Amino acid sequence: MTTSDYPRIRVRRVYDDREASDGTRVLVDRVWPRGVSKEHAHLDEWLKDVAPSTELRRWYGHDPERYDEFARRYREELKDDTRTEALDRLKDIAEKGTLTLLTASKRDDISQAAVLKKTLDSGRHG
Structure with a gap:
């Protein structure tokens, strides 16, 4: 397996400690996470523009029963x-290496980062 053939995309919470295997760390939340200093976040980038709209985020409220509809919207x-x-x-x-999508969501498996990972994974050629 070569990383250029199969880029690895991970989803993690911004509150978790950085790991050597994280690669490039990108925060994909629109709002800066509470209680996290810029130093502790160890971000390579903060892409607010990829985050869901405020309206969608408020409607969703990380309700697991709304996740499928949230993901579709x-x-x-x-x-x-x-x-x-x-x-x-x-x-x-x-495409250049491991990408870690960071979110402040309590459950990263039902976050916008999880939707982004799935979207990015499905868009890969190979």
């Missing part, structure tokens, strides 16, 4: 020009 939002540019930036990073 968010994928629609990702088609708008501003978010498409940010998504392309994530694709570029992932």
Whole structure:
């Protein structure tokens, strides 16, 4: 397996300690996470533009029963020009090596980062 053939995309919480295997760390939340200093976050980038709209985020409220509908609506939002540019930036990073999508969500498995990972994974050629 070579990383250029199969870029690795991970989803982690911004509150977790950085790991050597994280590669490029990108925060994909619109709002800066509470209680995290910029130094502790160890970010390479903060891509606010790829995050869901405030309206969608508030509607969702990380309710597991709303996740499928949230994911569907968010994928629609990702088609708008501003978010498409940010998504392309994530694709570029992932093609160069490991990309870790960071979120402050309590459950990263039902976060926008999880939707982004799935979107990026499905867009890969190979």
